[in-house]
Amino acid sequence: MSIKNNLNNITRTIPENVTLIAVSKTQPAASVLEAYQAGQRAFGENKIQEMVEKFDILPKDIEWHMIGHLQSNKVKYMAHFVHLIHGVDSFKTLQEINKQALKHNRSINCLLEIKIASEATKFGLSFAEAEELLKSEELKSLKNINIAGLMGMASFTDGQEIIRGEFKSLKYFFDSLQKYKSFNVNPAILSMGMSGDYEIAIEEGSTMIRVGSAIFGLRNYN
Ligand SMILES: *Cc1c(COP(=O)(O)O)cnc(C)c1O
Secondary structure, eight states: OOHHHHHHHHHHHSOTTOEEEEEOTTOOHHHHHHHHHTTOOEEEESOHHHHHHHHHHSOTTOEEEEOSOOOGGGGGGTTTTOOEEEEEOOHHHHHHHHHHHHHTTOOEEEEEEEEOSSOTTOOOBOHHHHHHHHHOSGGGGOTTEEEEEEEEEOOSSSOHHHHHHHHHHHHHHHHGGGGGOBTTEEEEEEEEOOTTTHHHHHHTTOSEEEEOHHHHOOOSOO
16 A cells, blocks of 8 residues: 555544644655655654754645654754644753744644553653643743643553543543643643554544554554
8 A cells, every 4th residue: 555545544534623643753755755745744753853854855834743752952953843742741841842932933832741551661741740730830931832732642552442441531631621721721632543543542532643654654663
């Protein structure tokens, strides 16, 4: 199957209110271009360096999504163009994003990453930590960020009911956040679902899915 066919098969089946992010990490720029020519505009990368390299050589109407865990010292390299940062899990990172966004006189959209999987290695805030952050006075000082919603990754398991339960809990938490709405907190995006579980994620209320291998084929690493 070609990239174009894979993309068509997915976009045909997902509801209109769900945004597809094509996860192009480790894929060559030529593959991104192939997806672009098939009409795809939103791409996700998990390494800042790799995203910057692709941004530099690819069409400028691509929306670049940073979906990986962030190293604060590298935020500056993408601050002028990144469309949405999915994996924010500390106030310190938000501060750094705010500082770099200010330098470019823009506001950067961020999602708080929530740990819903049971694996010990996954990044993310607990529900309680996220609420703490959203309630904090210090958050009000960050004028150049917008918390646009939440991101989560389900456990790596064949247990469909486990995955569904994790997505359900994230959606429930997401719905409870409207009370924190403010000038820089506007929860509208729920980023959950990957190649193996995006159908379940959509059933459970996802508005943004991050799909890599089902579009580009299997990766050698990551
Ligand atoms: C790699 C990755 C994806 C895409 O994974 P696939 O299983 O290839 O669809 C989605 N989200 C994050 C955070 C990733 O790192």
